[in-house]
Amino acid sequence: MRGLVTISINGSVEQPPEDPRVSLLDYLREQLGLHGTKKGCDQGACGACTVLADGERILSCLALAVQYDGRSITTVEGLAADGALHPLQQAFIEDDGFQCGYCTPGQICSAVGMAEEVRRGVPSHVTADLSAETIELSHDELRERMSGNLCRCGAHNGIVAAITRTYASQASATGTAQ
Amino acid sequence: MIPVTYARATDTADALTRGAADGARYLGGGTNLVDLMRETIEQPTALVDVTGLPDAIEELPDGGLLIGAAARNTAVAEHRAVRTRYPVLARAIVAGASAQIRNMATVGGNLLQRTRCPYFYDHDGSRCNKREPGQGCDAVGGFDRSLAILGTSPSCAAAHPSDMCVALAALGAIVHLASADGERTVPLTDLHRLPRDHPELETVLRPGELITAVEVPPLGFAALSTYRKVRDRASYAFALVSVAAALDLDGETVRDVRIALGGVATKPWRAWRAEGMLRGQPATPDSFRAAAEAELAAARPLRGNRFKVELATRTMIAVLGELTGDQA
Secondary structure (H helix, E strand, O other), rough: OOOOOEEEEEOOOEOOOOOOOEEEEEHHHHOOOOOOOOOOOOOOOOOOEEEEEEEEEEEEEEEEHHHHHHOOOEHHHHHHEEEEEOHHHHHHHHHHOOOOOHHHHHHHHHHHHHHHHHHHHOOOOOOOOOOOOOOOOOHHHHHOOOOOOOOOOOOOHHHHHHHHHHHHHHOOOOOOOO | OOOHHHEEEEOOHHHHHHHHHOOOOEOOOOOHHHHHHHHHOOOOEEEHHHOOOOOOOOEEOOOOOEEOOOOEHHHHOHHHHHHHHHHHHHHHHOOOHHHHHHHHHHHHHHOOOOOOOOOOOOOOOOOOOOOOOOOOOOOOOOOOOOOOOOOOOOOOOOOOOOOOOHHHHHHEEEEEEEEOOOEEEHOOOOOOOOOOOOOOOOOOOOOOOOOEEEEEEEHHHHHOEEEEEOOOOOOOOOOOOEEEEEEEOOOOOEEEEEEEEEEEEEOOOOOOOHHHEEEEEOOHHHHHHHHHHHHOEEEEEEEEOOOHHHHHHHHHHHHHHHHHHOOO
């Protein structure tokens, strides 16, 4: 019965794994050889495995690959276009958004998904006015929205700077991040 | 290795047929079940993916909302009617987990998530009556700081971990269920069981029964409602104490009030006693303290979580004060 369904990985059509227990993370790394997505805790606590499913950020360690039949997955390998880094990747380099780099692919995919959530007006824990149509990507909003991605090196200042440089001007409202 | 099958349910009837099989489990976003399978605490032999079932958030003629069980947590928090008419629900959801997990987790799965008691997870080293019925509990008398103080029993003091359920308990939500025998509804406050002598029995769901939707009844004064979560770090942590509350004031008198507690109880804890004491009383810190202390009088703290009694009391007072306009 299988075989009619496919999963799109960075625009490439792939067959999902036969064993339903295979996580999306292990499928990407072990079966497709896409090692950009990192395995940190493998239990949903660190965010290193964050990828985009139809543009929404998810944790690939808690996702079973078979559940993503018919969906479009983007990993950090799929962000660059025509050999040019994604603007956020470039900003991470310029703002020292990493030291060891292990959390970086997850940070970058997470921030790409976050920017879309802000554009949609999704509220966060620190959003003061839930009825507001638009979200100002303030320093506090950015930190709260990225709290699912841990960095054990403590590169958060550079991470926040890189995301701010890339997205603060694209936020859906009036203010600017610090 | 135990073989596992996977099927995506095409509709509720298909899910119920597949879910009736021995060893079958319904699979939502996977954020809890996949983790528990990896830990071998859950060992299903058939996964029935119900994320393709109804996920719409419908506005009902009576002014309430009907939320399809497959709705993702983010979709609920993002919904304009939730944000404006039930802010406590939106606030509770965005206080939980991380954005990535909220994008995956379904409403039905959130209701059925299992405890984060570290002894429940420690399958190689600790006894747990919830994991192995009748085995004993190493949590009580152990590192019990995160455990519950309300609704506990000598068998189990594992805290219920959900934030969303606390808001739903305060709002009087109704859970819609389907099984081979037909459909029924259960108040959210009756969905979860107290542990008593059988902590492994966590809900009133019958074998194969499926949560299809959560109904949030109309509650005009819920527009004045909020959720406060006290935790060990500023974000992305389970609650030590949380309070969901909605307040209906007649001048300076409490006309009606809804309160529920999280992080402190073995199930989402509706503070019926505190609510009853507050109706008709002046909306003052003294009234709030008396009601909070009455609710917490039933607390049975353990060695390491006694602080939760005063923390829950103070958080209730602060949240009710916030709803009266006091910015404490």
